[in-house]
Amino acid sequence: MEVSISNFQGKWTGRIYGTNTGNVFMELSQTENQVQGIAHLCDDKFGIALYDISGSITDGTMIINGTPKQASEGGILGETTIIAELKQDGSLASRWETTIGSAGTVRLYPHNYEEKFSKTAEPEQIYNKIVPIGSVRLFKKDVNALFNIIEKDFSEGRLIVTYMQRSNEVTRFATDFVSNLDDIEELRSLKIFIQEPEAPGINKMVTVDFFERDSSSVRVSGINESWVVGKAESINKEIANYQNKVVTNYRRCGLRKPN
Incomplete structure (x- = not known):
């Protein structure tokens, strides 16, 4: 043009x-x-x-x-x-x-x-799915498993992790984050994010937010409704394995250092 x-x-x-x-x-x-x-x-x-x-x-x-x-x-x-x-x-x-x-x-x-995209590929609607998360305690093996679930279906996007360390917000690629987990004593918040182009000007995306006191959630957006719903449910199902349904360890203690 x-x-x-x-x-x-x-x-x-x-x-x-x-x-x-x-x-x-x-x-x-x-x-x-x-x-x-x-x-x-x-x-x-x-x-x-x-x-x-x-x-x-x-x-x-x-x-x-x-x-x-x-x-x-x-x-x-x-x-x-x-x-x-x-x-x-x-x-x-x-x-x-x-x-x-x-x-x-x-x-x-x-x-x-x-x-790259035909005119018929332009979306008529954007679908969003938000799933609240309860109390969670994550260990190193849990983090790796969760990352694998989130990255599935993304061929171009790279997983990005944001967290607080010594009162500073740090953003890293997930691979670097995992490599340096042993240097992180405690996590009070954790944001996991990935996106890639799905249609003209539209990215499909996944955001998982873990907070110590605020509401934690899984957020999925895209033009394919079945993918959005299914992706959110699969991530929530994985996180459910780490939820404490009796004592709110996450709200009381934060995300502990993964082993």
Whole structure:
């Protein structure tokens, strides 16, 4: 797709940064200096969100407003404003902010998915499944087994683990995390995350959050409803093997050092 100052029409992909991070896919149509379309956001923490967008172009700057259309269960969205400028490499450098106080930057690149995905592959709906988790105690062998269950069905995505260590948030690939487990004395929280492209601008994703005091959960998103439901159930079934149904060791003691 050839991009010029007067032509913002087409498909755009990129990432947002700031108070929220994640992948974004935006599809625009244009009539003279007016644009409209839809934006798909895959937030790294809150999952999938859809926005109806519209705006105008003046002197190479595009100002668009986004109205929330669909959010993951429990997600809170605000009206969004994006101010984008076309750069020499054909990308859009933008600032975004919402009516609920979140803000940041976004970089978008023109993209043509027809080579990888046919038009019939574009999803009509995004499915999300959230399963609450009870009290859990994990040991090293349990962590490895859980990682294997989560990684199944992902051929491109890499499993990422985030945890607190000495009051600092640390993010590592799962392989590095497992290699350094003996150096971790105690875990008070643990986030396991993986995603990969499933359709134009849409990633299927799995997030497992373990918290000491807050609600822990399994979250699965994707365009295939049976996969989303089945994946969430298989992960929950694996975690059930480590749940303490009598004493809430997890809430009282946290995640103990794996053996």
